[in-house]
Structures are given as structure tokens and as C-alpha cells.
Amino acid sequence: MSRVPSSSLPSVPSDLEIARSTEPAPIEDVAAGLGLAADDLDRHGDHVAKLTDDALSRSLDAEADGTLVLVTAMTATPAGAGKTVTTVGLGQALDRLGERAAVAVREPSLGPVFGIKGGAAGGGYSQVLPMEDINLHFTGDIHAITAAHNLIAAALDAHVHHGNDRGIDVREVVWPRVLDVSDRALRETVVGLGGSAHGVPREDGFRITAASELMAVLGLASDLADLKRRIARVIVAYDHEGEPVTVDDLGVAGAATALLTDAFRPNLVGTVEGTPAFVHGGPFANIAHGTNTLVADRVGLALSDYLVTEAGFAADLGFEKFADVVSREGVVPDVAVVVATVRALKYHGLGEWPADEERLDEENVEAVRAGFENLEHHANVVSSFGLPFVVALNRFEGDTDAELAAVVEECEAREIPVAVSEAYHHGGEGALDLAETVRDLAAAGSSFAPLYDLDESLESKLETVATEVYGADGVEFTDGARADVDRLAADGLDRLPVCVSKTQHSVSDDPATKGAPTDWTLTVRELYPAAGAGFVVALTGDVLTMPGLPAEPAALDIDVDEDGSIQGLF
Known part of the structure; x- marks a missing residue:
């Protein structure tokens, strides 16, 4: 049975306080962990660098034979599930196990940083540094x-x-x-x-x-x-x-x-514990393919034994797009991690939209068990691609022993591998169980394959994604969408993979629907080509390509003191 820690978690300072109290490793030392020399770096200060053209070319020409670990999640609360925390913590844990490990994550967009989400550099003792630079302008x-x-x-x-x-x-x-x-x-x-x-x-x-x-x-x-x-x-x-x-x-x-x-050259930084991390690219997974750059992954796989990367939002979005779009470019995952939280499980068990934060704060084992269907749905999505996986139960202060035990019991009853992760509170040490499980699963091998063939029609591809990933009964095309399909076929673009633009708040196309809904039909209202990217975008629901600020945006808490120090950045 998976270990469920019973000790209380220590209080953790803010991400900004941790970042400022940590002396980041010099970027030359971080790079040396990947076999890179000082001459391979175009330094942007003491702790950030881009790879030089020569280093990039050499790395891309080398065999990318490292193990790729893809981190995804269940459908999270609007605040997220902690995929970046898990990604960074897992990379640090693999490092502690003696593996040459690296991390690859996306660059934060200023929209979410100043809007609803706050920073996107990880958190607690599992974050990439310098977090202020990464969350703001970074390398431009x-x-x-x-x-x-x-x-x-x-x-x-x-x-x-x-x-x-x-x-x-x-x-x-x-x-x-x-x-x-x-x-x-x-x-x-x-x-x-x-x-x-x-x-x-x-x-x-x-x-x-x-x-x-x-x-x-x-x-x-x-x-x-x-x-x-x-x-x-x-x-x-x-x-x-x-x-x-x-x-x-x-x-x-x-x-x-x-x-x-x-901008094409990957950015290299270190984590809180000095593990190398590539922070490069930033497409949203509810609009585009939602992963960091292919070139960062290829470099990381060439220079490390284990590269841990993440796909945006849940397995129905970023993971599916990595598997059906990105993997066709030659970067194939070996093992997956599905991140879950007690709060997200209660969120689905209560079935409320928007979430009542006070109710999520209360112990509710029944709601945790009721919400498990969403986690199980995403686990099944990952399994349908032939990829071995483990559920990472991302533990936070406020999660009770009974709630954590309920999640582990539900996983074990279904023979789903699970590991409790305390990466936020303890960094790499808190993710050692997860790292050992990942290493064992990777050694066992996988039978990964995309869900559809590119020669299939756009309608067939969307039908496959809708039924096998979202759990829909089928797809309904508006008249406009059918006209779009005809135009794409006439332009010779119908043999591209599909990239579905869908709400991140539900497995379905309705953000208010929680759990793992059945007896519904996916409505496609528009399709358009992203011919340069190499996929066709299918619009569903009311996903916005330009978000708006909430009534109380994170920007209200961000300030600069008289010494020029930034305050309020999570």
C-alpha cells in the first residue's frame, strides 16, 4: 500500500520569500550538470542563460535517448493542481536518486500572472529560479x-x-x-x-x-x-x-x-535545488497544444537521463495534444504522471461551479470519493495511449489524513499506481516515492501510440477525440463548421492532426459540468487551419483567445517597495 504520511506539514513561506532566501546555483554549475561548458552559454546575468547556437546545434544533433516523463493532471480547480510543482519536485527527486535529471516547463504569460493565476514558476520548495524574472519579462x-x-x-x-x-x-x-x-x-x-x-x-x-x-x-x-x-x-x-x-x-x-x-534558443535556469531546467515557449493548452518547445525537449533528452516536462491543464487537453500532435514530431513520452489534489476531488464531488472555497476547505471524505470519477477518467485517457502512469497525490496543508487515505484507497481498489507527493513543502525529498515509482514504470517500457491516423478525415479524428478522450457520445458540427471542413479539405489541410479548443474546467465542453459526464455531444462550431504550426484548430464552447481580468486580479497584490523589490508575486 502507498505510504500516506500522517505527520502535519510544516508552514511554508510564500514562493517569493523562498525564492529570495535561496541562493541560486551559478548558471555555469547548473549547465555542468548537463555536460555543458561555460562557452556553451549566452548568459543573462548570473542565473539565467540561453544556449549558444553551437551548443544548440550539437545538442540537436546528438541522440535524444533520455527518458521522457510527461506530467498531466485531473481537471483541477481554477487555481490549478500543481503540475509545475510536481514537475520540478520530481526532477529534483530524480536528481537525489543519482539520475542525471532535467526539467522542461513553459514560460509564464503576463496575462495569468497579473490575472487570476499568479506566478507560474512552480511553488514552495519546488520552483524554478529566479522566479521574479521568469514570471515577468524573463529573456524577452x-x-x-x-x-x-x-x-x-x-x-x-x-x-x-x-x-x-x-x-x-x-x-x-x-x-x-x-x-x-x-x-x-x-x-x-x-x-x-x-x-x-x-x-x-x-x-x-x-x-x-x-x-x-x-x-x-x-x-x-x-x-x-x-x-x-x-x-x-x-x-x-x-x-x-x-x-x-x-x-x-x-x-x-x-x-x-x-x-x-x-527566442528560438532555449532558456536554461536552475531549480531551488539546482536541478537544470529549460523554461521555453508558452502556448495555452485550451487554445493551442499547451507544452514547452520541441527543441527544449530534444536538448533535454540528449543531455539528461530523465527529462520531466508538463502538458497544460488536464489529460483531456495538454496530454492528448502532446500525444496526438507533439509526439508525431519525434518526441515520445515514456511514462506519465497524473497529478491529483484533495481539493480538486472535492471540487468534482460537490459538483459546484464556481467552486465554494469555504466548502473546499472543510474535511469531506464523501466528496473526495465522489469526485474520484474525474481522476479515474483522466487515468483511463492516459492508459488509452498505451502509456504507463502513476497518480501523484499532491499534498498541501489542510488536506486531512482521512481524505488522503481515501484517495489512496480508491486508487488501489482500481489497481492504479499512486504516490503521495510533498514536493511543495519538502522539495525533491518530498517526491522520492514518486520518483522511484516513475523510474520503475519507465524501466518496464510502454506501448505508446497516438489515437488516430493522420489519413483519417477531420470528422473521424474529432469523433475519436470526443468519444475516447472526453467521453462524449459523438460530435455535432454546426453548418459553419461543416463549411470549414470542406474548405480545409479543398486546401489540402485535412490530413493534419486536430487541436481542440475546449474549456479547461470540465471534461465536457460545458465548464459547469463536473466529474466524468456521459450522455452528451461535443459541438464543434468552427475549424481553422494553423498551417504553420501543423494542425487544425477546432473551436468548441466559448473559449476566449483574449482573456479578461477578474474583479480582483492578482495585479492588485503586486507592488514595488522603496528599495525596488517586487512584492506580492506568488
């Missing part, structure tokens, strides 16, 4: 994507203004502008006002930068040449004949690539 990668995206938008409008030789239909421009903030007022805009000198008036809008196709392109490109090829084939509009217009048609693929050459 996201700003570079913003600039490259908006350069393309500006080139498109300039082309239309200066004669429109390509015959762009301004009613069919599909390339909005982007900004790395949450600003609902910019979702729908009108540009080109003020007379003929200011362009052609048309409807436009903004997405958050993480939702830019260029973010997905950066995440999936294998090298700089591939990055440029992918940018060139991005569709930005359609002409009056209905033919796609690409970045290559506008002539700015090279310029956009030039803005991203530095």
Missing part, C-alpha cells in the same frame, strides 16, 4: 513573439493599403494582433479609421500572445530553417477567390524569423 521571448506577430499584421494591412496586388478580401483577414495581457476590451476592434491615409477600415481584434500561431510555431519547430518554413506557410487571409494568403505571399517570413532567432 514572449515579447519577441508579440513583435513578430504584429509585424505580420502590419505588413498585411500595408499590402492592402498599397494596392492589394494579392487581392486580399478584407472581410477574410484571419490574422489578428496580439498582446501579452488580459484585455477584454481588445477582443473585437476596428482598424483603419481616420481617412484613406490610415489604411482600409475593417474589423480586427487582439488575442493574447500565448494564443498566437507563432507561439505554437516556435513550440513545434525543429530548427531555424524549419521555423522559417513554418512561418512562411502561416495563413493570414483569403483572397476574393477564396484562396489562402500566407506570410510568404506578404514577403515577411524572413523578417519575422529574424525577430525570433534569439
Whole structure:
């Protein structure tokens, strides 16, 4: 039986206090843990570096034969389940077991940092450092994507203004502008006002930068040449004949690539315990594929024995997209970790939307058991891909012994491997049981395979994802979505994998539905090509590509004191 700690957890300072009280390892020492020399680093201060072009090329040319551990989760509360905490803690634990381990996570977007979620660098004693830099501007990668995206938008409008030789239909421009903030007022805009000198008036809008196709392109490109090829084939509009217009048609693929050459090189930092960590790329999993960059994974697998990475949100989103989209690029997971929390289980057991935080704070073993169906659903999703996995029960202060024991009992009754993780409170030491289980599962091997073949129709692919991943009875296409399917087929884009844009708050397309719903149909309302990224996006529900700030955003708690120290960053 899995060990359920009975001792109370120590009080933990804030993430910011822990980060400031920890002396990060010099970046040269972190890099040495991966066999990299000082000359392989383009330093950004004492604790952050990008790999040089030469180091990157050597690493990409080396055999990527490390073990890839993919961290996913059950459907979490809006505050999350602690996948990054688990990812970092597991990497530190493998390091403690004597393995050459590394971590790969996404760069935080400023939208969630200043909005509802706060920081995204892990937490407690399992976080990447320097957390303030990582949570704010870091090395400027996201700003570079913003600039490259908006350069393309500006080139498109300039082309239309200066004669429109390509015959762009301004009613069919599909390339909005982007900004790395949450600003609902910019979702729908009108540009080109003020007379003929200011362009052609048309409807436009903004997405958050993480939702830019260029973010997905950066995440999936294998090298700089591939990055440029992918940018060139991005569709930005359609002409009056209905033919796609690409970045290559506008002539700015090279310029956009030039803005991203530095951003393409992975960022290297250390964790609280000095374990190497790549922090690179940041697509959202409810909009795009939701994982860090392919190039960071390939470098990590070449330089380490174990690379621990995470996929955004739950197994129905980031994990499925890694398995059906990213893995086709040659990076295949060997073992998975499904993160669960007592609060998330109570959240589903109570079935409330939005969650009543006071009720989640109360001990409720019955609600924990009732909510287990959601965790079991996600465990079955991972299993359906032929991947061995373990449930990581992410323990926090406030979880009672009875609640923890109930989760372990439910797992063992179904023969689901489970390990209690105290990575938040104890760092790598608190995840040793998890690390040993992961190592054993990885040694046993897997029979991983994507769920569908690329030669299948878009309808068939979506039917497979809906029924086998979401538990739906089938798929209903709106008239507009069926027209989109026909257009994609006519443009030769129907053999791409599908990337479903769906709420992260439920397995279904209704955020208010908790647990593991049955007897429902997935409604697809629109499909559009992400030709540069290499997938087709299917929109369901009301997922927003530009979030808005809540009534009390995290920004209200963030400040700077007289000494220039940032306060309130989680």
C-alpha cells in the first residue's frame, strides 16, 4: 500500500520569500550538470542563460535517448493542481536518486500572472529560479513573439493599403494582433479609421500572445530553417477567390524569423535545488497544444537521463495534444504522471461551479470519493495511449489524513499506481516515492501510440477525440463548421492532426459540468487551419483567445517597495 504520511506539514513561506532566501546555483554549475561548458552559454546575468547556437546545434544533433516523463493532471480547480510543482519536485527527486535529471516547463504569460493565476514558476520548495524574472519579462521571448506577430499584421494591412496586388478580401483577414495581457476590451476592434491615409477600415481584434500561431510555431519547430518554413506557410487571409494568403505571399517570413532567432534558443535556469531546467515557449493548452518547445525537449533528452516536462491543464487537453500532435514530431513520452489534489476531488464531488472555497476547505471524505470519477477518467485517457502512469497525490496543508487515505484507497481498489507527493513543502525529498515509482514504470517500457491516423478525415479524428478522450457520445458540427471542413479539405489541410479548443474546467465542453459526464455531444462550431504550426484548430464552447481580468486580479497584490523589490508575486 502507498505510504500516506500522517505527520502535519510544516508552514511554508510564500514562493517569493523562498525564492529570495535561496541562493541560486551559478548558471555555469547548473549547465555542468548537463555536460555543458561555460562557452556553451549566452548568459543573462548570473542565473539565467540561453544556449549558444553551437551548443544548440550539437545538442540537436546528438541522440535524444533520455527518458521522457510527461506530467498531466485531473481537471483541477481554477487555481490549478500543481503540475509545475510536481514537475520540478520530481526532477529534483530524480536528481537525489543519482539520475542525471532535467526539467522542461513553459514560460509564464503576463496575462495569468497579473490575472487570476499568479506566478507560474512552480511553488514552495519546488520552483524554478529566479522566479521574479521568469514570471515577468524573463529573456524577452514572449515579447519577441508579440513583435513578430504584429509585424505580420502590419505588413498585411500595408499590402492592402498599397494596392492589394494579392487581392486580399478584407472581410477574410484571419490574422489578428496580439498582446501579452488580459484585455477584454481588445477582443473585437476596428482598424483603419481616420481617412484613406490610415489604411482600409475593417474589423480586427487582439488575442493574447500565448494564443498566437507563432507561439505554437516556435513550440513545434525543429530548427531555424524549419521555423522559417513554418512561418512562411502561416495563413493570414483569403483572397476574393477564396484562396489562402500566407506570410510568404506578404514577403515577411524572413523578417519575422529574424525577430525570433534569439527566442528560438532555449532558456536554461536552475531549480531551488539546482536541478537544470529549460523554461521555453508558452502556448495555452485550451487554445493551442499547451507544452514547452520541441527543441527544449530534444536538448533535454540528449543531455539528461530523465527529462520531466508538463502538458497544460488536464489529460483531456495538454496530454492528448502532446500525444496526438507533439509526439508525431519525434518526441515520445515514456511514462506519465497524473497529478491529483484533495481539493480538486472535492471540487468534482460537490459538483459546484464556481467552486465554494469555504466548502473546499472543510474535511469531506464523501466528496473526495465522489469526485474520484474525474481522476479515474483522466487515468483511463492516459492508459488509452498505451502509456504507463502513476497518480501523484499532491499534498498541501489542510488536506486531512482521512481524505488522503481515501484517495489512496480508491486508487488501489482500481489497481492504479499512486504516490503521495510533498514536493511543495519538502522539495525533491518530498517526491522520492514518486520518483522511484516513475523510474520503475519507465524501466518496464510502454506501448505508446497516438489515437488516430493522420489519413483519417477531420470528422473521424474529432469523433475519436470526443468519444475516447472526453467521453462524449459523438460530435455535432454546426453548418459553419461543416463549411470549414470542406474548405480545409479543398486546401489540402485535412490530413493534419486536430487541436481542440475546449474549456479547461470540465471534461465536457460545458465548464459547469463536473466529474466524468456521459450522455452528451461535443459541438464543434468552427475549424481553422494553423498551417504553420501543423494542425487544425477546432473551436468548441466559448473559449476566449483574449482573456479578461477578474474583479480582483492578482495585479492588485503586486507592488514595488522603496528599495525596488517586487512584492506580492506568488
